[in-house]
Amino acid sequence: MPNAPARYDDDLAYVHAVGFSGLVTGAMPAVLDLLRADATPVRRVYDVGCGSGVSTRALVDAGYEVVALEPSPSLAAMARAAVPSAKVIEATVYGVELDPCDAILAIGEPLTYHERDADPRQRVEAFFPAAARALRPGGHLIFDLIETGTPSLTARGWAAGDDWAVLTATTEDVERARLERRIEIFREVNGAYRRSRETHEVALFDAEWVVAALAAVGFDTTTARSYGAHPLALRRRAFFARRQA
Ligand SMILES: C[S@@+](CC[C@H](N)C(=O)[O-])C[C@H]1O[C@@H](n2cnc3c(N)ncnc32)[C@H](O)[C@@H]1O
Numbered sequence: 001m002p003n004a005p006a007r008y009d010d011d012l013a014y015v016h017a018v019g020f021s022g023l024v025t026g027a028m029p030a031v032l033d034l035l036r037a038d039a040t041p042v043r044r045v046y047d048v049g050c051g052s053g054v055s056t057r058a059l060v061d062a063g064y065e066v067v068a069l070e071p072s073p074s075l076a077a078m079a080r081a082a083v084p085s086a087k088v089i090e091a092t093v094y095g096v097e098l099d100p101c102d103a104i105l106a107i108g109e110p111l112t113y114h115e116r117d118a119d120p121r122q123r124v125e126a127f128f129p130a131a132a133r134a135l136r137p138g139g140h141l142i143f144d145l146i147e148t149g150t151p152s153l154t155a156r157g158w159a160a161g162d163d164w165a166v167l168t169a170t171t172e173d174v175e176r177a178r179l180e181r182r183i184e185i186f187r188e189v190n191g192a193y194r195r196s197r198e199t200h201e202v203a204l205f206d207a208e209w210v211v212a213a214l215a216a217v218g219f220d221t222t223t224a225r226s227y228g229a230h231p232l233a234l235r236r237r238a239f240f241a242r243r244q245a
Contacts, residue, residue, distance in 0.1 A: 007113070008051075008072035011187040011196050015164045017052035017078055023230070024051065024107050027238075028058040030228025031142055034240065035062070035103055040138055042102040047086075048093045048143075049110025053079030056086045059105075067101075069093050094123055098134035106143035107227075109236070112202035120177075120203030124210070129217040137245040141219060144227075144238040148177050148204045153235060163188035177204040207237050218244045 008016060035042045043065055050056045050068035056079055059066045066086040070076040076090040089096065093110065111127070114120040131141050146153070153172045158165065167184040181200045186193045207223055214221045219241035225232050232238060 007198060007200055008075050009196065009198065010074045011164075011185045011194060012166075012183065012198055013052065013072055013074035013078060014187060015161075015166055015185060016075070019159060019161050019164065019166075021052070021054050023232070024054045026230030027107050027144075027227035028055055030226075030230065031055075031105060031107070032058065032062050033228065034142070035064070035140065038102075038138065038140070040102070040136070042140075044099075044101040044103075046098060046101055046104040046134075048104060048106035049108065049113075050079050050088065051075050051108060053082035053086070053088070055105060055107055056083045056088070060086050064103075067099070069096060093127060098130055100136065101134050101139065102136060103140040103142065104131050104135065105140075109144060109146060109202065111143055112146055112204070114201065114203050116201055121205070121209075124205070125213050128214055128219070132217045132219065132243055135243045137243055139243045141214075141241040141243070142239070144232060144236055145205045145207075145210065146179065146202060147235045147237050148174075148206050149235060151234070153179055172204075178202065179204065204235075207239075210239060214239070214241045220244055 045059050045064045045066050047056045047066055047068040050070045052075055056066055056068045060083050068079055068086050068088045069091050071092045073090055076088050080088045153170055156169050158167045165186045169182045171180045179202050183198045185196045211221045221239055221241040224238050227238055
């Protein structure tokens with residue numbers, strides 16, 4: 001992606017790992033239960049947008065062979081260090097050919113990230129058949145997205161830990177079905193706070209459109225506002241799709 005703005009550079013990658021791993025940590029027990037309940041044993045799993053490797057670690061510990069895809073060099077390096085036995089590829093899911101597998105996970109909204117000039121629906125609509133080709137019959141595609149709708153997600157917020165703080169200004173563009181997140185990051189390094197800035201643009205999806213796009217390429221899908229007992233944030237939806245036999 002030439003000229004793509006940096007996302008999850010060193011400091012935001014660190015902040016994400018230490019301050020924002022709650023969703024994936026909460027989601028993994030339900031995801032693992034689903035994979036274990038499959039009558040056909042699950043062996044090979046793709047972990048798309050693996051971040052710092054929390055889900056990758058859980059999958060490897062559960063005995064699966066894991067290929068993790070992570071476009072942020074900083075997060076990919078953290079995932080590699082955290083889970084040396086996983087294959088962590090520094091790549092976007094739209095830039096690789098998926099090998100045969102039993103499950104594909106994309107937890108924590110990886111499929112919402114797009115370049116400003118990309119068409120997110122086209123991207124995702126092209127990803128679903130690629131996932132269907134890679135998955136065996138009955139294979140799992142599990143991911144979450146942010147939905148279009150109400151209430152508005154336009155907001156300002158902040159979060160902080162012992163050695164970091166972030167300020168976030170989120171603006172929802174209803175017409176374009178996008179969120180722009182402007183993030184100011186402060187991280188303590190050698191006794192002083194280093195300041196950096198990132199802007200992320202993410203796409204919003206209509207859940208019925210997503211389910212229909214999945215059905216069109218041979219997936220049966222259920223959706224939920226939680227991963228098992230772990231609730232999702234406002235206007236987030238989890239999709240549990242299985243490739244038809
Ligand atoms: C909110 S973070 C979630 C990370 C991790 N899954 C978790 O839940 O902690 C979103 C992740 O998706 C990754 N991502 C963004 N676009 C992606 C793409 N096209 N393919 C794969 N990963 C992507 C980001 O680099 C980031 O690591």
